[in-house]
Amino acid sequence: MRQRRTAAFLTSLVAGGLFLAACDAGPEAAAPESGPPDSGADAPASTKAEDAEGHPTLQRPAALALSCSGCHATAGEAIPSLESQTQATLEEKLTAYRTETDGTTVMHRLMRGYSEADIAAISAYIAGEADQ
Amino acid sequence: MTHAFLPHRRSVLTGLAGTAAMAAFAPQAFSQTSARLVVVGGGFGGATAARFLKTYLPNASVTLIEPNAAYHACPFSNLVIAGLRDIEAQRFGYDSLRAAGIEVVAQRAIDVDPARRTVSLEGGGEAVYDKLVLSPGIDIRWGALEGYDEAAAEVMPHAWKAGPQTTLLRQQLEAMEDGGLVVMSAPAAPFRCPPGPYERASLIAHYLKTQKPNAKLLILDAKDVFSKKPLFLEAWAEHYPEHLEWRGAADFGRVVSVDPASMTLSTDFEDIQADVANVIPPQKAGEIAERAGVADETGWCPINGLDFSSPLQKDIHVIGDATIAAPMPKSAFSANLQGKLCAMQIARILSGLEPQATVLANTCYSYVTPDAAVSITGVYGNEGGTPTSKEGAGGLSPEGAPGDVRQAEAAQAEAWFQTITAEVFGG
Numbered sequence: 001m002r003q004r005r006t007a008a009f010l011t012s013l014v015a016g017g018l019f020l021a022a023c024d025a026g027p028e029a030a031a032p033e034s035g036p037p038d039s040g041a042d043a044p045a046s047t048k049a050e051d052a053e054g055h056p057t058l059q060r061p062a063a064l065a066l067s068c069s070g071c072h073a074t075a076g077e078a079i080p081s082l083e084s085q086t087q088a089t090l091e092e093k094l095t096a097y098r099t100e101t102d103g104t105t106v107m108h109r110l111m112r113g114y115s116e117a118d119i120a121a122i123s124a125y126i127a128g129e130a131d132q
Numbered sequence: 133m134t135h136a137f138l139p140h141r142r143s144v145l146t147g148l149a150g151t152a153a154m155a156a157f158a159p160q161a162f163s164q165t166s167a168r169l170v171v172v173g174g175g176f177g178g179a180t181a182a183r184f185l186k187t188y189l190p191n192a193s194v195t196l197i198e199p200n201a202a203y204h205a206c207p208f209s210n211l212v213i214a215g216l217r218d219i220e221a222q223r224f225g226y227d228s229l230r231a232a233g234i235e236v237v238a239q240r241a242i243d244v245d246p247a248r249r250t251v252s253l254e255g256g257g258e259a260v261y262d263k264l265v266l267s268p269g270i271d272i273r274w275g276a277l278e279g280y281d282e283a284a285a286e287v288m289p290h291a292w293k294a295g296p297q298t299t300l301l302r303q304q305l306e307a308m309e310d311g312g313l314v315v316m317s318a319p320a321a322p323f324r325c326p327p328g329p330y331e332r333a334s335l336i337a338h339y340l341k342t343q344k345p346n347a348k349l350l351i352l353d354a355k356d357v358f359s360k361k362p363l364f365l366e367a368w369a370e371h372y373p374e375h376l377e378w379r380g381a382a383d384f385g386r387v388v389s390v391d392p393a394s395m396t397l398s399t400d401f402e403d404i405q406a407d408v409a410n411v412i413p414p415q416k417a418g419e420i421a422e423r424a425g426v427a428d429e430t431g432w433c434p435i436n437g438l439d440f441s442s443p444l445q446k447d448i449h450v451i452g453d454a455t456i457a458a459p460m461p462k463s464a465f466s467a468n469l470q471g472k473l474c475a476m477q478i479a480r481i482l483s484g485l486e487p488q489a490t491v492l493a494n495t496c497y498s499y500v501t502p503d504a505a506v507s508i509t510g511v512y513g514n515e516g517g518t519p520t521s522k523e524g525a526g527g528l529s530p531e532g533a534p535g536d537v538r539q540a541e542a543a544q545a546e547a548w549f550q551t552i553t554a555e556v557f558g559g
């Protein structure tokens with residue numbers, strides 16, 4: 001399945017409420033009332049694992065992109081916004097940082113720590129073009 | 133639903149889950165865990181963790197325990213000390229976290245019982261958790277530096293937790309006569325914000341140079357090597373040759389005792405009398421970490437770098453300055469990222485998935501003048517649970533770079549502060 005998301009995804013994470021709506025799970029889970037703590041295991045682990053496995057926000061591309069959102073807002077000049085950038089553009093820019101040896105910005109130094117595959121995954125994820 | 137916070141048994145806000153506008157994500161069971169998730173400490177690490185836990189697990193009850201009604205951010209507080217920024221610009225409240233459905237409990241956590249999975253609160257109540265995230269930041273090791281106790285800090289401020297201490301140091305600098313001597317004592321590693329003392333020194337020197345040209349700042353350091361040293365030395369030689377002197381351990385820079393009554397800082401070599409003394413003392417993980425049994429003999433908390441779980445106690449995760457996560461530094465950037473990652477891994481665990489290795493970054497800017505900054509970056513892997521630096525990545529801004537590179541980084545620093553505080557506290 002191919003999920004189409006916008007870069008506003010990062011914003012929606014910021015504005016927790018919005019994303020909360022995005023994660024609407026319908027009716028409330030029937031949780032046991034009180035009782036001893038049991039690690040929140042209110043559904044068989046297998047069912048939950050299957051659902052979660054297919055959930056893009058818990059996968060490696062999303063984890064890699066967690067490092068981006070503390071600096072890159074939806075609007076920005078000194079630090080560019082990641083909004084409305086395609087996967088191809090992002091990948092090209094991030095790869096250029098990695099290879100420009102005379103670059104002076106933090107991104108030049110940071111991107112040298114990422115593999116081509118990671119750069120592709122981050123780009124796809126932020127552009128909202130990640131294959132699940 | 134069960135609730136983490138027992139005394140009032142108030143309902144967490146569930147209404148927000150009512151809109152199905154972006155139902156594309158609807159991951160049924162995944163988002164339905166009703167786990168009780170408790171976070172202690174509403175700073176860069178804890179407030180982030182709480183927000184992202186609620187984001188990943190909207191049906192979980194997320195409780196944030198933080199005694200202060202508002203948080204004062206340390207990043208950019210050195211500008212306040214230098215008179216370049218209002219302390220109000222450092223202040224962030226918790227309303228946006230409440231609006232996101234997080235129960236914010238304005239109390240101090242005084243104990244943790246890992247066997248019963250409870251956090252006891254100063255006011256007498258208890259919070260029960262399935263997973264606990266501790267992000268208590270640092271506490272001062274009172275007395276570790278001879279003469280430096282809580283009373284001494286009212287005379288010789290550390291200003292290493294932002295708020296009244298920041299304002300106190302600012303007032304002392306303002307009240308000082310031109311011609312006075314400011315002395316800063318910098319600690320041995322590990323401590324919060326490795327480049328922080330030297331950014332502060334730069335900005336204090338700028339204040340002296342522009343407002344009190346006959347005054348001087350002396351840094352007495354317990355180390356010979358410090359973060360971004362070549363860049364700071366370069367900036368100090370260029371901007372503050374008359375106003376700033378740094379003395380490392382090899383030159384008897386290490387302060388061994390202080391006497392607030394006489395405003396004296398003593399090294400193994402001499403006693404120095406200061407007009408203003410900023411003592412940045414030895415530190416440890418916030419005390420609640422010790423109470424919870426997640427700190428080791430160093431006073432800091434070992435963690436599994438995959439999910440920031442404590443190897444010492446089940447179901448407790450520790451993030452931020454309190455952790456031993458080196459080579460990741462004790463920075464707001466790291467605390468924020470660890471908060472996000474820890475929340476994601478807890479969501480995975482509660483969804484029946486294993487925590488997954490990833491790549492983590494860090495970037496810290498330091499001002500060297502009000503409109504020039506330098507940066508340090510790092511990239512880390514966490515395979516097998518041990519944070520390790522990625523070879524060939526990260527490092528410092530170039531030495532000898534033209535002014536526009538430094539100015540660009542100052543502008544980026546400002547943008548970073550706005551973005552990260554909005555991500556954590558809402559903006």
Ligand SMILES: Cc1cc2nc3c(=O)[nH]c(=O)nc-3n(C[C@H](O)[C@H](O)[C@H](O)COP(=O)(O)OP(=O)(O)OC[C@H]3O[C@@H](n4cnc5c(N)ncnc54)[C@H](O)[C@@H]3O)c2cc1C
Pocket residue numbers: 172173174175176177178197198199200203205206207208209210239240241242267268269270291292293324325328332418419420451452453454462463464465466467495496497498
């Ligand atoms: C002068 C200075 C400049 C800095 N500049 C930068 C910078 O430019 N960039 C950067 O990335 N980092 C910077 N830092 C570092 C940054 O401030 C810390 O790394 C960051 O705050 C760590 O986050 P934390 O969540 O671990 O701790 P904190 O942000 O300190 O939050 C801890 C919170 O826990 C609460 N708490 C503690 N004990 C309890 C308890 N028992 N019960 C309930 N609540 C409790 C406290 O009230 C506090 O709100 C700077 C630090 C200083 C001192």
